[in-house]
Amino acid sequence: MKKIKNTLYVFTEDAYLTLDGENVVAKVGNDALGRFPLHTLEGISLFSYAGASPALMGACCERGIRLTFFSPSGRYLADARGACTGNVLLKKAQFRASENERFSLAVARNCILDKVYNSRWVLERAIRDHGLRMDVDAMRAASARLFDSVEVVRECDSLDSLRGIEGDAAQVYYSVFDQMILRNKDDFHFAGRSRRPPRDRVNAMLSLFYSALARDCASALLGVGLDPSVGFMHVDRPGRDSLALDCMEELRPIFVDRFVLTVINNRVVSADDFDIRETGEVRLTDDARKKLFKAWQDRKRETLMHPFVKEKIPRGLVPNVQAQLLAKFLRGDLDAYPPFLWK
Known part of the structure; x- marks a missing residue:
């Protein structure tokens, strides 16, 4: 049976997410707000217009981590999805x-x-x-x-x-x-x-x-x-x-x-x-x-x-x-x- 992991919610409106090794890092400018291991996550919901790096999007797609983009008000914008999989x-x-x-x-x-x-x-x-x-x-x-x-x-x-x-x-x-x-x-x-x-x-x-x-x-x-x-x-x-x-x-x-x-x-x-x-x-x-x-x-x-x-x-x-x-x-x-x- 699949186990529930954590979902990372990022609400800082000007936060930008990047990949550092096996971690997702939330930044505002050059300042790091937090660092989270990818293996603990099943999803990332980003309420920011700043977005995420292509490297992080690729890593999430490879690992099956749902990366979803919302506007700061909570309106759904897009998902990062990898290559088509499945039967x-x-x-x-x-x-x-x-x-x-x-x-x-x-x-x-x-x-x-x-x-x-x-x-x-x-x-x-x-x-x-x-x-x-x-x-x-x-x-x-x-x-x-x-x-x-x-x-x-x-x-x-x-x-x-x-x-x-x-x-x-x-x-x-x-x-x-x-x-x-x-x-x-x-x-x-x-x-x-x-x-x-x-x-x-x-x-x-x-x-x-x-x-x-x-x-x-x-x-x-x-x-x-x-x-x-x-x-x-x-x-x-x-x-x-x-x-x-x-x-x-x-x-x-x-x-x-x-x-x-x-x-x-x-x-x-x-x-x-x-x-x-x-x-x-x-x-x-x-x-x-x-x-x-x-x-x-x-x-x-x-x-x-x-x-x-x-x-x-x-x-x-x-x-x-x-x-x-x-x-x-x-x-x-x-x-x-x-x-x-x-x-």
């Missing part, structure tokens, strides 16, 4: 499947079924644990509608219909998301998703960690020899990891949404951890991002029981296991893609 027959099977709507629907339907299922259980868990502190009637009504959506997804017969069902279910889910924010409601009120740019503190965290989850899914897909850019539900576009976006759908509620709710309700973050720009964009401060990514990394090390493989694994390996299961389905070793049903 060419698996990639050809993936490409054929992506052009076959019936096959694409079989994968996408399970991803969205799982997303709706997991979204419902986020609501049900909140009702069970904190029912006295929220509008239970509204929560139960939303849960019932999501339950009905699961059945509709099962019967869906086209990708366009599936996208519509997923959009409607997301609206239902987000309509009661604010109910699950139990502390600091004035500072962390949620009125709905706003993306580019995020317009409130909750959306700033959701957007940032959805991006982090998408990068984890893309890395997992590359690791099993699949192309993250060729998806089944999300339309292929240059520069977009459509398959990673497909695969992250089922994990968003239980990995990102519950994480964001936890750091708010446990007062890990406060209003002072955010900057509000003149444009209306809300952005986490550098110190707040460091704090939250440490908590994110700690969360990835927690173990859970995988419902399909029936083994306890770290949370952070769930994208890797799901990528392996998808590859098995594409090879014909499984009759269907097994979604990650959380409860």
Whole structure:
């Protein structure tokens, strides 16, 4: 079983990363901010416009270390990827499947079924644990509608219909998301998703960690020899990891949404951890991002029981296991893609 290593997050806006022997060195000008052995890392996320040296990018590609570039505000920019690897027959099977709507629907339907299922259980868990502190009637009504959506997804017969069902279910889910924010409601009120740019503190965290989850899914897909850019539900576009976006759908509620709710309700973050720009964009401060990514990394090390493989694994390996299961389905070793049903 693959083991989780560390992910290095660099938030200094003018930091430049270089290679020195078997170490990555973060510098500002001629001053070294830190030195980190490559063999301890599984990924590097750089929130800086300064970038990284070609030597470091090459070393990361050779060692399978995911090097991802973000803007200082947290917007995804690019990845450093090496030569194409993996079984060419698996990639050809993936490409054929992506052009076959019936096959694409079989994968996408399970991803969205799982997303709706997991979204419902986020609501049900909140009702069970904190029912006295929220509008239970509204929560139960939303849960019932999501339950009905699961059945509709099962019967869906086209990708366009599936996208519509997923959009409607997301609206239902987000309509009661604010109910699950139990502390600091004035500072962390949620009125709905706003993306580019995020317009409130909750959306700033959701957007940032959805991006982090998408990068984890893309890395997992590359690791099993699949192309993250060729998806089944999300339309292929240059520069977009459509398959990673497909695969992250089922994990968003239980990995990102519950994480964001936890750091708010446990007062890990406060209003002072955010900057509000003149444009209306809300952005986490550098110190707040460091704090939250440490908590994110700690969360990835927690173990859970995988419902399909029936083994306890770290949370952070769930994208890797799901990528392996998808590859098995594409090879014909499984009759269907097994979604990650959380409860």
